[in-house]
Amino acid sequence: MTSRAEMLDGIRSSLAKSAPFEGLYHHLQPSPRKSVRHASAVSAAELAKRFSSELTTVGGEVHRAANEELAVETICEVLANIGAKSVAISDLELLKSIDGADIELIENPSREQLFVVDAGITSAQLAIAETGTLVLRSATERHRLVSLVPPVHICVLRTNDIRPTMHDVLEEMSNAIDPTITFITGPSRTSDIELTLAIGVHGPKRLIVVLID
Amino acid sequence: MQAQTANNFDKNARAALADPVLQGALQNLASTFGTRRKAAIATVPDWEASRETARSIKSEVLGKLDKYLGAFADNAEANGAKIHWAKDAKEACSIVTGLVKERGAQMVVKSKSMVTEEIHLNHALEAEGVEPVETDLGEWIIQLAEETPSHIVVPAIHKTKRQIAELFAEKVGTDKDANVDELTATARRILRQKFAEATVGISGVNFGVAETGSILILENEGNVRLTTSLPKTHIAVMGIEKLLPKFTDLGVFLELLPRSGTGQRLTAYQSIITGTKKHPDHEGPEELHIVLVDNGRSKMLAHPVTRQSLACIRCGACLNACPVYQSVGGHAYGAVYPGPIGAVITPQLQGLAKAKQLPYASSLCGACREVCPVKIDIPELLLHLRAEITEGTSNGAVTDEKVARRRGESIAFRLYSSMWKTPGRYRFFQKLARTSQRLVARDGKIGKVSGLIASAAPPLGAWTAWRDAPAVAPESFREKWERKLKNGGKAE
Amino acid sequence: MKVSLFVTCIVDQLFPKVGECTVNVLRRAGCEVEFDDRQTCCGQPAFNSGYRKEAREFAERFIEIFEQSDAEAIVSPSGSCTAMVKHFHELFPDDPAWRERSEKIAAKTYELGTFLVDVLGVEISGSAFDGRVGFHDACHGLRDLGIKKQPRELLQGIDKIELVELPDSEVCCGFGGTFSVKYPEISTQMVDRKIENIEAADLRAIVSCDSSCLMQIGGRLSRNGSKVKAMHLAEILDSHE
Numbered sequence: 001m002t003s004r005a006e007m008l009d010g011i012r013s014s015l016a017k018s019a020p021f022e023g024l025y026h027h028l029q030p031s032p033r034k035s036v037r038h039a040s041a042v043s044a045a046e047l048a049k050r051f052s053s054e055l056t057t058v059g060g061e062v063h064r065a066a067n068e069e070l071a072v073e074t075i076c077e078v079l080a081n082i083g084a085k086s087v088a089i090s091d092l093e094l095l096k097s098i099d100g101a102d103i104e105l106i107e108n109p110s111r112e113q114l115f116v117v118d119a120g121i122t123s124a125q126l127a128i129a130e131t132g133t134l135v136l137r138s139a140t141e142r143h144r145l146v147s148l149v150p151p152v153h154i155c156v157l158r159t160n161d162i163r164p165t166m167h168d169v170l171e172e173m174s175n176a177i178d179p180t181i182t183f184i185t186g187p188s189r190t191s192d193i194e195l196t197l198a199i200g201v202h203g204p205k206r207l208i209v210v211l212i213d
Numbered sequence: 214m215q216a217q218t219a220n221n222f223d224k225n226a227r228a229a230l231a232d233p234v235l236q237g238a239l240q241n242l243a244s245t246f247g248t249r250r251k252a253a254i255a256t257v258p259d260w261e262a263s264r265e266t267a268r269s270i271k272s273e274v275l276g277k278l279d280k281y282l283g284a285f286a287d288n289a290e291a292n293g294a295k296i297h298w299a300k301d302a303k304e305a306c307s308i309v310t311g312l313v314k315e316r317g318a319q320m321v322v323k324s325k326s327m328v329t330e331e332i333h334l335n336h337a338l339e340a341e342g343v344e345p346v347e348t349d350l351g352e353w354i355i356q357l358a359e360e361t362p363s364h365i366v367v368p369a370i371h372k373t374k375r376q377i378a379e380l381f382a383e384k385v386g387t388d389k390d391a392n393v394d395e396l397t398a399t400a401r402r403i404l405r406q407k408f409a410e411a412t413v414g415i416s417g418v419n420f421g422v423a424e425t426g427s428i429l430i431l432e433n434e435g436n437v438r439l440t441t442s443l444p445k446t447h448i449a450v451m452g453i454e455k456l457l458p459k460f461t462d463l464g465v466f467l468e469l470l471p472r473s474g475t476g477q478r479l480t481a482y483q484s485i486i487t488g489t490k491k492h493p494d495h496e497g498p499e500e501l502h503i504v505l506v507d508n509g510r511s512k513m514l515a516h517p518v519t520r521q522s523l524a525c526i527r528c529g530a531c532l533n534a535c536p537v538y539q540s541v542g543g544h545a546y547g548a549v550y551p552g553p554i555g556a557v558i559t560p561q562l563q564g565l566a567k568a569k570q571l572p573y574a575s576s577l578c579g580a581c582r583e584v585c586p587v588k589i590d591i592p593e594l595l596l597h598l599r600a601e602i603t604e605g606t607s608n609g610a611v612t613d614e615k616v617a618r619r620r621g622e623s624i625a626f627r628l629y630s631s632m633w634k635t636p637g638r639y640r641f642f643q644k645l646a647r648t649s650q651r652l653v654a655r656d657g658k659i660g661k662v663s664g665l666i667a668s669a670a671p672p673l674g675a676w677t678a679w680r681d682a683p684a685v686a687p688e689s690f691r692e693k694w695e696r697k698l699k700n701g702g703k704a705e
Numbered sequence: 706m707k708v709s710l711f712v713t714c715i716v717d718q719l720f721p722k723v724g725e726c727t728v729n730v731l732r733r734a735g736c737e738v739e740f741d742d743r744q745t746c747c748g749q750p751a752f753n754s755g756y757r758k759e760a761r762e763f764a765e766r767f768i769e770i771f772e773q774s775d776a777e778a779i780v781s782p783s784g785s786c787t788a789m790v791k792h793f794h795e796l797f798p799d800d801p802a803w804r805e806r807s808e809k810i811a812a813k814t815y816e817l818g819t820f821l822v823d824v825l826g827v828e829i830s831g832s833a834f835d836g837r838v839g840f841h842d843a844c845h846g847l848r849d850l851g852i853k854k855q856p857r858e859l860l861q862g863i864d865k866i867e868l869v870e871l872p873d874s875e876v877c878c879g880f881g882g883t884f885s886v887k888y889p890e891i892s893t894q895m896v897d898r899k900i901e902n903i904e905a906a907d908l909r910a911i912v913s914c915d916s917s918c919l920m921q922i923g924g925r926l927s928r929n930g931s932k933v934k935a936m937h938l939a940e941i942l943d944s945h946e
Binding site (some may be wrong): 223226227230536537540541572573574575576577578579580582583596598599600601602603604622623626627629630633634636639643646658660671672675676678679680681682683684685686688689690691692693694695698699701 | 712714716717718719720721724725728729732738740742743745746748750751752753754755756757758759762763766844845848849875876877879880881882883884885886887888889890891892893894895896898920921923924925927928
Binding site (some may be wrong): 001002003004006007008009010011012014015017018058111115130131133138139142144145148149165166167170171173174177178179180181182183184185186187188189190191192193194195196198200201202203204 | 238241242245246276277278279282283286292296297298299300304308348349350351354367368369370372373374377393394396397398400401404405408409425427433434435436438439442443453459460461463464467468475478479480481482483484485486487488489490491495496497505507511512513514515516517520
C-alpha cells in the first residue's frame, strides 16, 4: 500500500518539474485574492423577513410565533394538521413541553421508530437569511437523524440566530467546528428525470419552520 | 454494455446525432440549464470577483498540494478519521473493498461520486461479492439500466421520462405510465429499505478543508445525509485535488458551485463532517475512513499550464454550455468525464494515446471558459494538448505512450507553412488552386464533391458533403489592390 | 490616420470583395490605407491544430512585415485573425525579445468594427441596405476581443436597415477551423441550429465580422437553396441599396 510519504513525495517532485516554467505562463496566473464582502448591519426583524421569504420560495413553510409558549402551540397545530400520531423529538428542552392529545412523543428514537414516525421536531442553532437556510450543529443538540428520516421536519428557530449570509455563518463557526454541521434549505428534491422538479426524495418531503421572535 | 471509447468519439458522435430520443433529451438540457444558471448568478453581487477569488484559492492549493494534503490528513486524523493513501484506481478499490469485507457487509449504500466512477468501484465491489446500491436517483436509474453516467451532475439526463418509466416497470414492477412524482416515490420507497439495513455507506467529497480536516458534501435528495449518518461505517472517497486551505474558503465555493451546476442558490443540503463523533452514544457513524485518490492527479502537477484543470470542482457548467456536448451528449466521449473538462482531463489521466480525439472534439468557441466558476481556460488547454499530440510530448500526462503521428496532416501543414512563406510561392499556390478547382467549381461555388476528388482532398469532401464551398476568386484581393484599389487615394 | 490593412488569407483568396469593402469603409472613415502585399497568413490554422512550430514561423513573418510599417494601426476584417495576433506572444515562451515584439504589434492590431467605433469613434454615413438583418457574434471576436456593441452600432447607422436581434446569437456556428472537417456532422448540426433561428427571423442578410463563420453559415444556406445572404460587416457598410 502507498504510504503518505510516497504520495506526498510524488506530488513534490511533480511540482518541482513545473516550477521552472511558471514564470513563463504569468498571463495565466490569477490576481491576488479579494476579501469577501460581508452584508452591512441589518436588523433581526429584516433578517427574519428575508429568511422567511427565501425559504418559502424553495418550498419550505414558515410560521411565526411571538414567544416560546406560542411556538409550542403552533407546533401542536401543525401536528394536528398533518394528522401525526407519533413524532420523534430531539433533546431540545423546549420540545418536552409539547402536549398534543393522542400524539406519541419519542425522544431518543430507535432506528425502527425513526422510520415509522410521522414527523421529527428539532431546533436549528443558526440560520442564513439570504438563502433561507437552517444550520444544525451536532455538538449542541441530538437532531441529526430526527431532522432527516421522518417525512416531515418541523424546526424551531429564534430570529436572533439568523445571520445575513453563508460567509457570516462560516466565520462564526470557524472557531468551534462540530463533528457534523448540516445546512438545510427547504424540503428534499431532485431534477434527475428530464430536469423536472420533484419534491420529497430521500430526505423530508416537508420542512416547516416555527420562527420565534 | 457500451463499447464506446474516447478513441471512437467520431463514431459515437455520429450515432448520437442520429438518435432522436437522445437529441430531444439534450435539447431540454441546453435550454433549461442556461436559463437557470443565468438567473442564479445574477443574485451574486460580484460574480467575477467570486470566480477570481475561487481561482486564486485553487491555484494556491495546487501550487502547494503536498503541504495542504499533509495538513488535511493530520487534522482529519486528529478528529478521529482514518486516512488511506491510494496512488491509483486499483489501490483505491482494494482499500475500499478491504474495509467493506472486514466489516462483513454484503451490501453497501452509495451516494453519487464521480471519483468512484473513475476508479470503477462498483465493479470491484461486485467482484468481491458485495452489492453496491446507488442511492442518488439519477445514479440508481443508470445502475438499473446498467449504463454509465452521461453527465457529471445529472447522470441520467440522456434518458426521457418515458424511458425511465419503462425501465422501472421492467426492473421494479411499477406502472409504465408513471409520472415523475410516482417514479421518485418508488425510488424513495425501495431505497429506504437499503438505508435502514446498510452498515457501510460510501460517499464522495466535494471539498476537503486542510485547516480543520473537514469534508463537505452537497446534495438535494437527502441520500448523502442518510448514507453518511445511518451506517456504522462511513467511507469517503476523495480526489487529492479537492482541497481548500481554510474553513471559511467554503463560502465562495458554496456561492459558485450550486449556481453553476444546477442554477440553485444552494442545494437542499450540505453536510460538513469533521472526524467522528466525540461520544459513543452520540449520533453518527463510529468510523470515518477517508480514501485519498491520486490516480494520475499528482503527475498532472508537473505541467504548469494544464494543471489548472485540477482546479475543477465538478459543477458540470461547461457541459451545459458546450454546443458539442449539446449535440452528442456525454456517452460519445467514451470516458468517465465527458464534455469540455472531460476532453482536457481524460488525456491527462489516461494518457494521450487513449484519448487522442478528445482534444479535437471542440470548435474552441470558449463558452466553457466563460461559465467555469474557477476560470479554467479550457480552450487554452485543448490547444496545448493538440500541440502535445503533434509534437509527441506528454508532459503531465500519465503515460508516455505516444500518439501515432498523423503523417498526412503534418505534411499538409508543413507544406502550407513553406508555400506561404514568401509572396512568390503564395501566388503560385493561388494559381495552382484556381487551375485545379476548375474540376469542381461552378458559378463561384463548389458543390458536393465525391469519389476520387474527395479521397484526394478529404477536407473538401468532408466540407462539401453538407455545405457549399466558395471557389478561389478569379481575382484575389491583392490583385485587385494592385489593379485599382491602391490608387483610391486618401478619403474625402 | 494611416492604417495598414491585414486582409487575411481567407479574404484575399476566397472573399476579396470583403477586402475591397474594408478599404472603402476605412477611406470613408477618413483613413489612409496601405497594403503590404508581402503578407500571407497569421498562422491560425496551424496554431489551432497544434502545429506550433509552423504557427511560430507565420507569426515571425507577420511581425517582421508589419513592424516595417509606420501606420498607427493594423486593421483586419477578421475577429479570429486579430485574436490570433493577440495570442502571438504564447508562441515565444522562451524568447523574451520576440515576445516583446509580438506584444507591440498586437497592441496596435484591431478588428474593423472595433477600430471604427472604439478607436476612431466615427459614424459611417451614406450606407443603405433595405431589409431585415441579423448579427452572428463570432466566438473569437466576442470572447477574446469583446466585440459585441460595436458592429451593432455600425449596423444601426445604415439607412433603411431593420436590425433584428437573433436568439442564441452568441452560440458557435460550428466552424472551429479543422473541427468543421474533422467532425463535419457535429459542425453541420451546430450551423443548422443557427440557421433555424435565421430562417425563423425572415432575414434578408446575416452579418458577421468573421469570414470563416460566414463561409460556414453561407455555405450551408447556399446548399439549402436559401435566399438569405451571408454578408461581412464591411460589405454591408459599403452597401448602397
